[in-house]
Amino acid sequence: MAYETLLYEVQEGIAIITLNRPDVLNAFNEQMFRELQDVLRTVERDEAVHVAIVTGAGRGFCAGQDLTEMRARYEQPEGAGSIGEHLRSRYNPLILRLRNTEKPFIAAINGVAAGAGCSLALACDLRVMAETASFVFNAFAKISLIPDSGSTWFLPHLAGYARAFEAATLIDRLEASRALAWGLVNAVVPPDQVMPTAQEWADRLRALPGRAVGLLKRALHRAMTFTLEQSLDYEAHLQEVAARTPEHRERVEAFLRRRG
Numbered sequence: 001m002a003y004e005t006l007l008y009e010v011q012e013g014i015a016i017i018t019l020n021r022p023d024v025l026n027a028f029n030e031q032m033f034r035e036l037q038d039v040l041r042t043v044e045r046d047e048a049v050h051v052a053i054v055t056g057a058g059r060g061f062c063a064g065q066d067l068t069e070m071r072a073r074y075e076q077p078e079g080a081g082s083i084g085e086h087l088r089s090r091y092n093p094l095i096l097r098l099r100n101t102e103k104p105f106i107a108a109i110n111g112v113a114a115g116a117g118c119s120l121a122l123a124c125d126l127r128v129m130a131e132t133a134s135f136v137f138n139a140f141a142k143i144s145l146i147p148d149s150g151s152t153w154f155l156p157h158l159a160g161y162a163r164a165f166e167a168a169t170l171i172d173r174l175e176a177s178r179a180l181a182w183g184l185v186n187a188v189v190p191p192d193q194v195m196p197t198a199q200e201w202a203d204r205l206r207a208l209p210g211r212a213v214g215l216l217k218r219a220l221h222r223a224m225t226f227t228l229e230q231s232l233d234y235e236a237h238l239q240e241v242a243a244r245t246p247e248h249r250e251r252v253e254a255f256l257r258r259r260g
């Protein structure tokens, strides 16, 4: 499929997905949803891809829902009543796909992320942010909506309730340094180091056994809603799977050979 709103390339097992609507800070429109669905399916199915990086073209990462398209939807007969359905059919599957795939995703946050653009970043497994970039969680409140696409879940899980509430209401620009202090991102770097850092992490992830990384991603994701008892049981179950991979035995042998 040829993409209009995305750039897609794969280099040495690392897929780079660039949201490419720079004139509107890479806001999501219908075309982008169709293309994202396709590209995520490709990443999932392509055995040559081990890790994916998501970034934005131009000065923004992603400004959330394209408001021009949102207004056009309101002019349709169902009007604002269709927003729940729009979330269920477009945003929610995208966020769940990022979380449920065993392949790790890195958000390379090159510039401002607003609304569902923040949710997209938080759904990834690792985040590196330009020191000049920011999160605008209160973009939702400013248009009289609540945070969606997972932000009401990710924000308190990562930053705690009080900070989540503050970010969603009072903070116009949550700057990169505060995002780091709050645990919303893994690293803050100069703008020209965002992609090199993401690439370096991707190289290191690719060097690890993919199945084990995928299973640990599943375990951590589920642990966010599990009790300790449930996590212990789930770990034991997934460890059975991990231990049956050839890489497990090979790597134990290799370690012991180096010692012996």
Ligand code: T3D
Pocket: 023, 024, 025, 027, 063, 064, 065, 066, 067, 068, 070, 083, 086, 087, 112, 113, 114, 115, 116, 117, 136, 139, 140, 143, 145, 148
């Ligand atoms: O199912 C559903 O539809 C519900 C889902 C909702 C999910 C959501 O994401 S709701 C929240 C939607 N997003 C926003 O409300 C953010 C709107 N944008 C902004 O608040 C600001 O643009 C930013 C804080 C992100 C950046 O500000 P700044 O000053 O750096 O840039 P700017 O000048 O405002 O924007 C640059 C251009 O991008 C500008 O166009 P122009 O004037 O150069 O022709 C602006 O209109 C355009 N743009 C930015 N965000 C959007 C957008 N165009 C359409 N939709 C946008 N979201």
